[in-house]
Amino acid sequence: MEGTDPVNKKLAVALSGGAVLVLALSGCSGDDGNKELDAWAKKVCDALPAQDAKVDAANEAIKQAATDDNAPANVQKTDSQAFQDMSDAYKALAQAVQTAGAPPGVDDAAKKQKDAVTALNTLSTSYADLKKQVDTLDTKDQAKFADGLQGIATDLGKLSQSGNTALKNLEQGDVKNAMAKQASCKKVAASASARATTG
Numbered sequence: 209m210e211g212t213d214p215v216n217k218k219l220a221v222a223l224s225g226g227a228v229l230v231l232a233l234s235g236c237s238g239d240d241g242n243k244e245l246d247a248w249a250k251k252v253c254d255a256l257p258a259q260d261a262k263v264d265a266a267n268e269a270i271k272q273a274a275t276d277d278n279a280p281a282n283v284q285k286t287d288s289q290a291f292q293d294m295s296d297a298y299k300a301l302a303q304a305v306q307t308a309g310a311p312p313g314v315d316d317a318a319k320k321q322k323d324a325v326t327a328l329n330t331l332s333t334s335y336a337d338l339k340k341q342v343d344t345l346d347t348k349d350q351a352k353f354a355d356g357l358q359g360i361a362t363d364l365g366k367l368s369q370s371g372n373t374a375l376k377n378l379e380q381g382d383v384k385n386a387m388a389k390q391a392s393c394k395k396v397a398a399s400a401s402a403r404a405t406t407g
Contacts, residue, residue: 244312245386253390255304259297260396264403266290266297280347283357291339295332302328305375311383324378334367 266289273286306325310317338360345356379387387393 242313242382242386245314245382246389248308248311249383249386249390249393251308252304253387253393253396255301256396257392259301259304260399262293262297264399266293280345280350280353284342284345284347284353287342287360288339291335291342295335295339298328298332298335302332305378311378311386314381314383320378320383324375328375331367334363338363338367 269286269290273283302325305321305328308321310321314320341356341360341363346352388397
């Protein structure tokens, strides 16, 4: 009997593209800093580690579910919870950026903030939609289940890319420097770098 394993693996591969928050942080220690901007960056950065960990754990759960001979019902349950967790994480990040307000002293700050919030909320909704898709898959028919996972893996690959760009427009110039100085952002950048090395 043909298992769903190859498709599960495809789902895991789609994830390894990085639905995790990738911060393109390179600290420029030479800048004098802007206390207001630093305070803003701290608000955003302090929200990142917990949500990054949640997304990473969800990714790992999906990869673990993609093992040989794992029953479709188990895969469905794991993936459903993982997508819910990702949806919650991006929603929390959107809220953090919203609450922090527009980064002070930055060109087009309000627009960049609004765009980042919109992008993060869209990601949250997209992961919630993937959860709904997984929940409706037929686990009794392995072939149908595999086909369904195939479609989800494709959608997931696209989401992984947009997840990495959601904050990039906000993370530029002085904002990037201010974020790079925050311990919480350094922690997320270091863990993302470690994942990239081991993954």
